[in-house]
Amino acid sequence: MTERPTRGTRADYRHFLPITTRWMDNDVYGHVNNVVYYGYFDTVVNEYLIRRGALDIHAGHVIGLVVESSCRYMASLAFPKPVTAGLRVGRLGNSAVTYEIALFDGDADLAAAEGRFTHVYVDRESRRPVSLPAELRAALEPLVTGT
Structure with a gap:
């Protein structure tokens, strides 16, 4: 039997953003549709930056392109x-950042969903990877958790 991964808590994350759900976020089953979770992820990362x-x-001369993403759903949101949304940085590289996000139902302490995505930062024109600009690295360092 496979053991379920543990659910993250608010204490595991460094930055938080309240998000208002919308009527259109729900699907016919009465909960937030899975694709909307990725919009919430994108919102908390970009709001922070x-x-x-x-x-x-x-x-800006540098932009982030998503090269990988995932999400684990553990409880419904509606x-x-x-x-x-809770945010932390799991990995901060030379040109790439792995963001880790948790979605909490209101004031709940346990995550309803946890996801991650990796941005590779590139030159806007050439689309070639570049080193993270100093101001970006400085903004991200407080979010690094080493997970």
């Missing part, structure tokens, strides 16, 4: 309950 001045989505 933009607010810290580490990502200029319109004119409109109209709020969601809290």
